[in-house]
């Protein structure tokens with residue numbers, strides 16, 4: 001039924017006649033609303049016609065096809081565990097120094113199979129590198145702006161005013177081709193983030209300039225399999241609403257590639273919400289409950305035995321839980337719209353003997369396993385009796 | 387042009403002269419090739435990609451299935467990377483391809499559990515992240531072709547087209563008894579009816595046209611096709627001189643037939659939206675609205691007796707297209723063809739307004755009345771008024 005037909009009919013008014021006259025309603029009428037396109041140097045890949053439903057119980061729901069991680073230059077599976085410890089050295093005062101270089105670059109990235117987004121990135125990836133350190137470490141980040149727009153690095157942490165990375169503080173916005181070194185001590189411990197704070201802020205954030213900043217407590221945390229999950233979203237047609245929601249950028253990626261973990265082991269998620277345009281985001285875990293550490297700035301949970309939490313933009317926290325039985329357990333934003341638009345994934349919980357197979361199924365190996373279980377910058381805190 | 391000059395002209399152009407015709411075309415080809423390969427200094431003008439898709443048709447062939455037919459009427463190829471239904475990504479297949487070249491068409495099939503009598507939105511997400519929406523205002527299973535549905539469609543077309551035209555023609559014996567002045571009134575009334583039909587057909591055609599993919603240039607197309615249709619019919623009549631009354635009747639039947647085709651298309655399409663949409667009340671409304679069409683067709687032949695055979699043929703010509711239109715609208719609606727047919731109809735109707743108008747004027751002259759007089763004017767006004775007020779039955 002074309003729009004012209006619908007218009008024609010509405011003038012003839014069959015539709016309303018039918019709806020008003022008979023008990024039944026009229027029929028399928030439609031409007032087609034083409035939206036404007038936007039610049040993109042790179043064309044989309046070839047078409048996809050294969051089905052890849054994300055879960056049997058959802059029938060044919062989900063996205064079609066696969067994202068080319070090689071072309072993107074990053075793999076969301078690796079992003080779960082690729083902690084960036086920086087160049088480590090010891091300062092004369094005995095303090096640990098971690099040096100980083102972060103380069104802002106404009107880059108088209110594939111955020112859903114076949115859907116490209118003209119992102120602004122830190123180091124060519126969204127989210128940017130996961131900076132991981134110990135509380136009290138000295139952090140020195142050389143920021144190079146290779147983008148055509150001015151940008152900054154704004155850390156959620158404690159630092160002097162001129163290191164705040166906002167217009168008017170210190171160097172303010174770093175212009176194209178300029179460099180600035182941000183420097184501060186990492187505190188407090190917790191699950192934090194950094195992002196660009198150039199104006200207009202909304203655009204600089206939703207274009208992809210953000211990343212995780214994890215500060216381990218000196219006391220250490222209990223041994224666990226750890227993952228970082230940055231909840232983000234993309235407004236592909238620039239209408240002020242997101243078309244694709246995700247964790248670590250690619251929609252439904254962990255539904256297509258379930259994250260492997262073992263029965264009984266402690267799983268720790270560093271969860272950060274950076275979604276633009278929507279006031280809140282949420283996380284819901286299936287078939288288990290978790291303890292929650294708001295902002296990760298405490299060693300004791302701030303919320304115990306819950307299976308759903310909400311986060312406003314830039315809010316974050318640590319989740320800890322164990323699965324009792326093997327299975328493919330779902331987790332997603334319990335904002336169904338976000339879940340169905342990409343923010344939904346699965347854990348593949350298996351017995352230890354089945355773990356290598358689960359790893360291989362998603363193309364991961366022992367290195368990935370080691371990173372996920374030995375990621376902390378301080379020794380695990382092993383409590384008596386555990 | 388005389389035969390002599392024609393010969394001279396062809397003599398001059400023959401031989402090497404043809405190269406002169408080709409030279410500008412060759413140069414054009416070279417310039418195009420230069421622009422395509424080197425950019426021709428226009429690189430700076432190259433803007434961002436523009437993606438445009440127009441949804442042609444949404445079909446709900448069965449529960450749990452949505453099909454949408456899409457045409458790319460933008461300047462460059464568009465790839466549909468993902469499909470959302472009601473803000474949820476959904477699996478889909480595309481025939482023949484997810485990539486639509488310029489002017490290319492594809493049908494997307496989405497196994498989505500749509501809910502009867504509720505609204506849905508299908509959103510196509512392009513490779514560049516642009517979105518194109520197809521709104522399903524009220525979901526109703528699209529009718530599947532079956533013998534009984536085919537018969538019902540045909541029956542509706544019969545009630546809307548042939549029945550009213552034949553009923554209208556039954557006034558023929560009455561009209562034959564009318565005085566000259568009264569018959570002048572009836573012919574003027576016919577002109578009024580036709581004026582109403584011309585206006586309403588024009589509005590229908592331009593509404594279709596406005597929604598066609600941009601490259602069709604819908605509204606100009608309606609105008610040009612109407613003018614060509616009118617011009618062709620006028621040229622045919624001037625070659626044969628004065629028309630016989632029966633010829634005028636046939637022309638009126640043709641114009642009305644094309645108009646009824648459009649009405650049938652609308653009814654058939656409404657049918658395919660859900661049978662509840664089309665009450666018998668509405669069909670009766672059209673029967674009543676169209677009854678005067680029979681009068682219009684019979685009026686020119688009041689003073690000749692064409693015989694039953696011609697009356698049947700006229701009724702079929704004028705009313706039959708309603709049946710064809712209903713079937714087409716229900717099963718295979720094509721907005722471009724619909725627009726073209728309606729535009730032809732406009733030309734045909736305007737031409738018969740001209741023909742019947744001449745009859746009225748001649749009649750007035752014979753009776754010594756001015757061309758525009760109160761009888762004729764009130765006839766025209768009555769014709770328009772009848773159509774206008776009976777249209778109340780089919781517009782809500």
Ligand SMILES: [Cu+2]
Nearest residue numbers: 151196198204
């Ligand atoms: Cu920025």
